[in-house]
Amino acid sequence: MTGAPDPAITPRTFSSGARKGRRRRLPGTLVHVVVLLFIVGWVVPILALFLSSIRTQADTASSGWWMALVRPDLSLQNYALALDQLNIAGSLGTSLAIAIPTTVLTVLLSVIGAYALVRMRFAGRTALSLLLVSLLVTPPQITLVPLLRLYNQVGLSGSIPGIWLYQVGFTLPFGVFLLRGFIASIPKDLYESANLDGASELRTFWSIVLPLSRPIMASLGIMAFLWSWNDLLIPLLFLGGSGVSPPITVNLAGLVAQTTQGQGPLMAATFLSVIVPLMLIISMQRYFVRGILGGAVKG
Amino acid sequence: MTDTLTFVPLMIVLGAIGVPAAVFAALGAGERALTLFSGGAGRRARPWVWLFLPLILVILILIYPVIVTIFTSFQDARAENWIGWQNYAWAFSGQMLDIVGNNILWLVAFPLITLVLALASATLFDKVRYEPLAMTIVILPTAISFTAGSVIWTQMYSFQPSGSPQIGTLNAIRALFGADPLPWLIQPVVNNFALIFVAVWLQLGIATLILSSAIKNVGSEMLEAARLDGAGEWLIFRAMILPNILPSVLVVLTTMIIAALKVFDIVYVMTNGNFGTDVIANRLYYELFAANNLGHASAIAVILLFTALPVALINIFQFRSEARS
Amino acid sequence: MTGVSIRKAEKSYGEIAVIHGVSVEIEEGEFVVLVGPSGCGKSTLLRMIAGLEEISGGEIAIGERVVNDVEAKHRDIAMVFQSYALYPHMTVRDNMAFSLKLKGMDKAERETRIGRAADILGLEPLLGRYPRQLSGGQRQRVAMGRAIVRDPQVFLFDEPLSNLDAKLRVEMRSEIKQLQHRLKTTTIYVTHDQVEAMTMADKIVVMRAGRVEQCDTPLGLYDNPANTFVAAFIGSPSMNFVEGKVEGDAVVAEDGIRLPLPAGQGAALAGQRVTYGFRPEHMELAPKGGIPCEIELIEPTGSETMVSLRMGQAAVAGVFRERIAGPEGSTLGIRPDAARIHLFDPRTGQRLA
Numbered sequence A: 001m002t003g004a005p006d007p008a009i010t011p012r013t014f015s016s017g018a019r020k021g022r023r024r025r026l027p028g029t030l031v032h033v034v035v036l037l038f039i040v041g042w043v044v045p046i047l048a049l050f051l052s053s054i055r056t057q058a059d060t061a062s063s064g065w066w067m068a069l070v071r072p073d074l075s076l077q078n079y080a081l082a083l084d085q086l087n088i089a090g091s092l093g094t095s096l097a098i099a100i101p102t103t104v105l106t107v108l109l110s111v112i113g114a115y116a117l118v119r120m121r122f123a124g125r126t127a128l129s130l131l132l133v134s135l136l137v138t139p140p141q142i143t144l145v146p147l148l149r150l151y152n153q154v155g156l157s158g159s160i161p162g163i164w165l166y167q168v169g170f171t172l173p174f175g176v177f178l179l180r181g182f183i184a185s186i187p188k189d190l191y192e193s194a195n196l197d198g199a200s201e202l203r204t205f206w207s208i209v210l211p212l213s214r215p216i217m218a219s220l221g222i223m224a225f226l227w228s229w230n231d232l233l234i235p236l237l238f239l240g241g242s243g244v245s246p247p248i249t250v251n252l253a254g255l256v257a258q259t260t261q262g263q264g265p266l267m268a269a270t271f272l273s274v275i276v277p278l279m280l281i282i283s284m285q286r287y288f289v290r291g292i293l294g295g296a297v298k299g
Numbered sequence B: 001m002t003d004t005l006t007f008v009p010l011m012i013v014l015g016a017i018g019v020p021a022a023v024f025a026a027l028g029a030g031e032r033a034l035t036l037f038s039g040g041a042g043r044r045a046r047p048w049v050w051l052f053l054p055l056i057l058v059i060l061i062l063i064y065p066v067i068v069t070i071f072t073s074f075q076d077a078r079a080e081n082w083i084g085w086q087n088y089a090w091a092f093s094g095q096m097l098d099i100v101g102n103n104i105l106w107l108v109a110f111p112l113i114t115l116v117l118a119l120a121s122a123t124l125f126d127k128v129r130y131e132p133l134a135m136t137i138v139i140l141p142t143a144i145s146f147t148a149g150s151v152i153w154t155q156m157y158s159f160q161p162s163g164s165p166q167i168g169t170l171n172a173i174r175a176l177f178g179a180d181p182l183p184w185l186i187q188p189v190v191n192n193f194a195l196i197f198v199a200v201w202l203q204l205g206i207a208t209l210i211l212s213s214a215i216k217n218v219g220s221e222m223l224e225a226a227r228l229d230g231a232g233e234w235l236i237f238r239a240m241i242l243p244n245i246l247p248s249v250l251v252v253l254t255t256m257i258i259a260a261l262k263v264f265d266i267v268y269v270m271t272n273g274n275f276g277t278d279v280i281a282n283r284l285y286y287e288l289f290a291a292n293n294l295g296h297a298s299a300i301a302v303i304l305l306f307t308a309l310p311v312a313l314i315n316i317f318q319f320r321s322e323a324r325s
Numbered sequence C: 001m002t003g004v005s006i007r008k009a010e011k012s013y014g015e016i017a018v019i020h021g022v023s024v025e026i027e028e029g030e031f032v033v034l035v036g037p038s039g040c041g042k043s044t045l046l047r048m049i050a051g052l053e054e055i056s057g058g059e060i061a062i063g064e065r066v067v068n069d070v071e072a073k074h075r076d077i078a079m080v081f082q083s084y085a086l087y088p089h090m091t092v093r094d095n096m097a098f099s100l101k102l103k104g105m106d107k108a109e110r111e112t113r114i115g116r117a118a119d120i121l122g123l124e125p126l127l128g129r130y131p132r133q134l135s136g137g138q139r140q141r142v143a144m145g146r147a148i149v150r151d152p153q154v155f156l157f158d159e160p161l162s163n164l165d166a167k168l169r170v171e172m173r174s175e176i177k178q179l180q181h182r183l184k185t186t187t188i189y190v191t192h193d194q195v196e197a198m199t200m201a202d203k204i205v206v207m208r209a210g211r212v213e214q215c216d217t218p219l220g221l222y223d224n225p226a227n228t229f230v231a232a233f234i235g236s237p238s239m240n241f242v243e244g245k246v247e248g249d250a251v252v253a254e255d256g257i258r259l260p261l262p263a264g265q266g267a268a269l270a271g272q273r274v275t276y277g278f279r280p281e282h283m284e285l286a287p288k289g290g291i292p293c294e295i296e297l298i299e300p301t302g303s304e305t306m307v308s309l310r311m312g313q314a315a316v317a318g319v320f321r322e323r324i325a326g327p328e329g330s331t332l333g334i335r336p337d338a339a340r341i342h343l344f345d346p347r348t349g350q351r352l353a
Helices: A029-053 A057-062 A077-085 A088-119 A125-135 A140-154 A160-184 A188-196 A201-212 A214-230 A233-238 A248-257 A263-283 A285-296 B004-036 B039-072 B086-091 B095-125 B131-143 B146-156 B169-176 B190-217 B220-228 B233-244 B246-262 B265-270 B280-289 B294-324 C042-050 C092-103 C107-121 C136-148 C166-183 C194-200 C218-223 C228-233 C265-269
Strands: C004-013 C016-026 C031-035 C057-062 C077-080 C154-158 C186-191 C203-208 C211-216 C240-247 C250-253 C258-260 C273-278 C283-285 C291-300 C305-311 C314-320 C331-336 C342-344
Touching: A029 A263, A029 B095, A029 B131, A029 B146, A029 B169, A029 B190, A057 A263, A077 A088, A077 A263, A088 A125, A088 A160, A088 A201, A088 A214, A088 A248, A088 A263, A088 B004, A088 B039, A125 A160, A125 B039, A125 B294, A140 A160, A140 A233, A140 B039, A140 B280, A140 B294, A160 A214, A160 A233, A160 A285, A160 B004, A160 B039, A188 A201, A188 C077, A201 A214, A201 B004, A214 A248, A214 A263, A214 A285, A214 B146, A233 A248, A233 B280, A248 A263, A248 B146, A248 B265, A263 A285, A263 B131, A263 B146, A285 B131, A285 B190, B004 B039, B039 B294, B086 B095, B086 B294, B095 B131, B095 B190, B095 B246, B095 B280, B131 B190, B146 B169, B146 B190, B146 B265, B190 B233, B190 B246, B190 B265, B220 B233, B233 B246, B246 B294, B265 B280, B280 B294, C004 C042, C016 C042, C016 C057, C016 C203, C016 C211, C031 C042, C031 C194, C042 C057, C042 C077, C042 C154, C042 C186, C042 C203, C077 C136, C092 C107, C092 C136, C107 C136, C107 C166, C136 C166, C166 C194, C186 C194, C194 C218, C203 C218, C203 C228, C211 C218, C211 C228, C228 C240, C228 C273, C228 C342, C240 C258, C240 C265, C240 C314, C250 C273, C258 C331, C283 C314, C305 C331
Parallel strands: C031 C186, C031 C203, C077 C154, C154 C186
Antiparallel strands: C004 C016, C004 C057, C203 C211, C240 C250, C240 C273, C250 C258, C273 C342, C283 C331, C291 C305, C291 C331, C305 C314
């Protein structure tokens, strides 16, 4: 950025009291109007989704969601239908079975890679860093043709571990990239001290690097979870035709095409699919912000 | 269907506990193997013990497929015979031209619209006391999948013929002002922008965060001094803030260009490429599954990769200059 | 407990050599200070002993064992870092327990050792705290506690006091010295501060540009500096140097000023050019018959008076027990104590016998 300290190390949160009163002259009415427009424009679609999901089938078919505010006639019927007939519970389960291990493995392997890249000196270190940076922008589409074939050959297609493998491998360059700045900021003395205290490399990693990197690991964890949970393309391609329920994104995409159940259950299913990431981002906004800023600065 | 209640926890335990334990065991075994070497050799081999797993994964999932895809793009539908540049000739002819045109629209319009809105939101949010609330709300959609966002906006864009009650929010607003309803997702050109706006809605939070952080880094003394000199807010933005946040503007643009390249979910879910909205990522999916043409699919993928290349070069350049400073 | 032998140790980074064949013998239980200006290689040498830097040539032995190829963690050495390197996510107790746990020591034994170290250093009330909750001096103590509990063969200190304020530095200086006397563990201590070196060491190794300039007891260095570098480095204010030619029982500077030699020494060196060195504290006031100097600055400290003088063309510092009234600009007669002057070769800087 503009010569500022690496945001990965010094996160700026938006409620920070340090900036109180700074640049806050009395804004004009126009400013308030535009900001309110943003707020309305960004919250209304989510509100519409929620309200549509708790209205009755008949209402949804005949009037807009806003009528729920005028004439509330609410029911959880859509949720019952979604869970019962659209296999939403199974889909949420599959999504969890994909996203949780993907998150853990992405974070773990990223810390390992970043630690080796930052802490150890070896020939080709700079080249490797540059390779990672250039891989940051690889479109996933470029990998599909060979990987589909490879997955079929080794029997990974249709299996959940196959999805872990893909998502972890695809996110690793970002993960290593996000973590390396932070890990580089851990004073070298600590490693040396641990070494003199008799700690092996692995022990130093476990007892010093992992605990100290917890905040940035949380940032990466959030990003990895969101990407995995929200991914449509990869499970759509690699999980087709297997016995497991499709993950929630694949299920939703299928439901849009066939609207036999009506809009209501689809809205309920969609709301169920967004509630997990929304809760996550609200409760861990600080870490999410750090992840965005730390990772986006250069990539 | 497999029994979710046992299957899901089993998978989670396996993937989130079992595999990491195996990774640690592998590292331990590698470290033990290192002790067999005397001093120098062990120290030189150590980085590769640690980098082994991450590197293998990246090679398997990214590097190997990129290379193979480039080769396949010069082969026929079943990836058996070499056919030279024919796939690329196909990719820039006939029906594909419209698709490429749509992609160019995405590549230009999406980053620009996002940038303009993000500059507005980041600058204006900075002036109000309820900034944290506004920021949180703009960030919310970044947690939502493109798929769910598409479902949400399919309903927002919903269209009924003139005269019948409008269920979709946007057409209801039009009706309020006496305008005719618009078939947002069907009418050409409008529908492309309608799709682009869904992506803007989903990604604006990221751009706003980046720019907002950059704006807060602009020294307040400088701005105060400019105000004392009698500069208006617009002049301050143009002459003081904008030049200082240019690097971040570049970051936003490149991030959004990459997002525009990859866009697939929105088109796949909302129109499936109908009504002149197809993009090459969606077309690739079609070539892969419906048409089973590996050569075409690979050529399309390589085009995507090469479009992303300038951004990769910018990143590398920036990374190197940062590493040096 | 054991001594440390450094035999012709060398260190180079690629083409660039930073330690050129350094040899030092450190006796068991000795407190040795490596001192020198920054960049002289003293910290590098310490890190080579610790095993944090590879040894490019020569050998280093701890006790009988040559440790060139022994990993740091197996050298049984404890080090106190300039930054203290406390583990920020562990309490004081856990910081001290870390190495003991790694040794596989049982909890009771660990607690006994931590208790003893905490007792020695006055750390009991702090055992449950985290490093960020401690003051600079407390962190310093914890860093030492972490070293003590290990009961290692050798303690290494890398500029441990440079992050403390002046008062605390003096306190910790004597505390570390007393501690070492009590534990009798071989100690190697790196500092750039010659006062620290003089007050703490049994033996001082003065280094410059990757070489040992001299290795002796503090007073040995003070009384018999091997060259002008050591002579100037040890002692504060620095030794005064005047160049001149030996004529009879005096050294005559170019401006004609005559500086006295000990009886008999002049004959051996007659006619030779020398660098004449005398310490500020080794001269006396001589209102009659002394060398007349112009007073440029008077700095009374109470117990003594520091005076900056101009002696012919040379700037000279003097420290006197007497109080000097001045005023600045007036003339003061002084006489170097001929018995305590030093002569050096002006070309090589080496001491002349």
